[in-house]
Amino acid sequence: MTLLKVEKLFKQYGSQVVIEDVNFEIRSGEIVGLVGRNGCGKTTLMKLILGLASPTRGNIEKKEGVKFGFLLDCKVFEFLSGAENLKLIGSYGSNRPSVTRVEKLLEFVGLPNDKRKVKDYSFGMKQRLSLALAMLEEPDFLILDEPFVGLDPVGVQSFIEYIQKIRSQLGVTVLISSHQLSEIEGICDYFLVIKDRKLRRYLEISQSKLCIWLSYIPDKVRTVLSNFAIVEKNVVLIANDDRMLSELFRIISKARLTILKVTVEKNLENVFVR
Numbered sequence: 587m588t589l590l591k592v593e594k595l596f597k598q599y600g601s602q603v604v605i606e607d608v609n610f611e612i613r614s615g616e617i618v619g620l621v622g623r624n625g626c627g628k629t630t631l632m633k634l635i636l637g638l639a640s641p642t643r644g645n646i647e648k649k650e651g652v653k654f655g656f657l658l659d660c661k662v663f664e665f666l667s668g669a670e671n672l673k674l675i676g677s678y679g680s681n682r683p684s685v686t687r688v689e690k691l692l693e694f695v696g697l698p699n700d701k702r703k704v705k706d707y708s709f710g711m712k713q714r715l716s717l718a719l720a721m722l723e724e725p726d727f728l729i730l731d732e733p734f735v736g737l738d739p740v741g742v743q744s745f746i747e748y749i750q751k752i753r754s755q756l757g758v759t760v761l762i763s764s765h766q767l768s769e770i771e772g773i774c775d776y777f778l779v780i781k782d783r784k785l786r787r788y789l790e791i792s793q794s795k796l797c798i799w800l801s802y803i804p805d806k807v808r809t810v811l812s813n814f815a816i817v818e819k820n821v822v823l824i825a826n827d828d829r830m831l832s833e834l835f836r837i838i839s840k841a842r843l844t845i846l847k848v849t850v851e852k853n854l855e856n857v858f859v860r
């Protein structure tokens with residue numbers, strides 16, 4: 587079931603075009619990564635989805651009744667405890683959270699329900715509280731903007747586990763951004779990459795990713811290949827699937843392109859983000 591469909595989306599601030607002709611859809615239960623360098627427009631795209639910014643043109647279609655939760659930046663009241671934050675911020679929403687709901691949320695993100703003020707929390711605890719705040723209204727769709735920034739590797743790992751639990755136990759759909767592909771590669775079903783204002787890549791993560799490095803790819807061939815593979819500069823990247831692979835080699839040989847090398851890439855950072 588499609589929860590979100592974005593079509594021909596275009597956003598400009600003054601004369602600066604941030605995103606251009608962006609198209610994608612997200613289905614229920616997916617964890618989708620949004621990747622791109624600093625300033626490429628990830629937050630802008632998330633704000634557009636949430637209705638916190640308006641598109642210059644294009645369509646954002648959301649399935650009726652879908653509730654969104656979000657973590658855009660870590661805004662919490664430092665002189666209140668975690669539970670007090672949840673109660674206070676929750677009281678502005680459509681349903682004032684019950685004591686049990688607050689307890690459950692704290693437990694869900696592994697925070698103690700004690701009197702400690704947030705100012706005395708570690709950064710990781712604050713991020714987890716922000717996640718709990720994003721979950722307050724029992725969203726169906728969670729938008730997390732760079733939730734790993736500032737976390738150490740252990741913090742990242744435990745945050746990843748919460749996101750996985752949010753999907754597996756609560757069935758929530760997640761869109762998560764990062765400027766580092768390697769951080770989110772392990773949890774995402776696939777990812778969207780913004781580069782040069784376009785949302786250009788879209789790949790199902792599979793066990794192995796095969797990269798075919800070509801000396802040159804003419805635009806016509808690039809368009810054909812882009813229907814089922816990721817094409818970045820002179821590299822074609824594909825999930826290791828026999829049917830796709832034979833199709834790929836058929837196209838390459840028909841176009842008489844020169845294969846420089848074939849590699850299996852574990853770290854996609856090498857191919858994509860740079």
Ligand SMILES: Nc1ncnc2c1ncn2[C@@H]1O[C@H](COP(=O)(O)OP(=O)(O)OP(=O)(O)O)[C@@H](O)[C@H]1O
Nearest residue numbers: 599604622623624625626627628629630631732765
């Ligand atoms: N309200 C605004 N008014 C004008 N320009 C803006 C506004 N919001 C964002 N921008 C510009 O749009 C571009 C994209 O910003 P955005 O915050 O969406 O990028 P990002 O990919 O989330 O970056 P980062 O990874 O650094 O968080 C930037 O050049 C930014 O300066």
